Structure formats: structure tokens, C-alpha cells
Amino acid sequence: MQPNVFAPGVIVADRYRIERKLGEGGYGVVYAATQQNLGRLVALKVMHPEVLLRPGAVERFEREAALVQRLAHPNVVRLFDFGRLPSGVPFIVYEFLDGRSLEHEITQRGPLPPARVTRIAEQLPKAPAEATQ
Numbered sequence: 001m002q003p004n005v006f007a008p009g010v011i012v013a014d015r016y017r018i019e020r021k022l023g024e025g026g027y028g029v030v031y032a033a034t035q036q037n038l039g040r041l042v043a044l045k046v047m048h049p050e051v052l053l054r055p056g057a058v059e060r061f062e063r064e065a066a067l068v069q070r071l072a073h074p075n076v077v078r079l080f081d082f083g084r085l086p087s088g089v090p091f092i093v094y095e096f097l098d099g100r101s102l103e104h105e106i107t108q109r110g111p112l113p114p115a116r117v118t119r120i121a122e123q124l125p126k127a128p129a130e131a132t133q
Helices: 049-053 057-070 102-109 114-123 126-131
Strands: 016-024 028-035 040-047 079-084 090-095
Touching (some): 016 040, 049 057
């Protein structure tokens, strides 16, 4: 199967214009894209086509979408859309969060002050707690 590699400017699912690739993992690729009808920047996650062949992979992707769309918490990204490309490959559209990773912060600034570590640590269990309710 051909991988889903979208260049900037390509329109995906008739409404998302690819801006740039954000990252890639074992299950798919995440792009920054513009939702054209709203002019909103989003994160578009597209499953790798070869993953479709793995037992349970599509169901896992769909469970991710079902779980995230039920969550309403400031520490969890919002899900805006879910669907399939004409090829049958699933995609999920998330709220785009523009920021720096914790890894970036530590690499650039060195060890974090204890008060900041405490604030981060206090927030970590809140999102999973929301998911279990």
C-alpha cells in the first residue's frame, strides 16, 4: 500500500488543506492543516495504510476517536472530526495546540524549577481521571 504522504497545499477529505507535517509514529502521520470552511488550524492524524492490515488496528483508532470526543477537560485536546479517506484509511482531526514540548523546555532551559515541576505533576492525573468518568 502507498503511504499517506501529503505535501503542503494538498486538500484532504475535501476540507483540510495541509500546511506541514508535525510528526509521525507507528500508527500514522500528524499534519498541521487548515479546516477550510472555518479557517481554523487543526491537527490532522492519518493512519498509515499498512496499519490497516494489523488485526484490531482500525478498531483501536476508532476507540481513540470515541474516547477523546467524550472528554471535556482543559488538559485534553478536543476532537473535531473523524472519518475515512476515499482509500478507506481513517483520519482524526484534533484541536491544534501550538506550544513547546516538555523535552524542548528541558533541552533549552535545563532542569525546571521545583515549583514548575510540581504544577506540571499536579496536572498529569487530571486528564486520565476525566477519561475514566
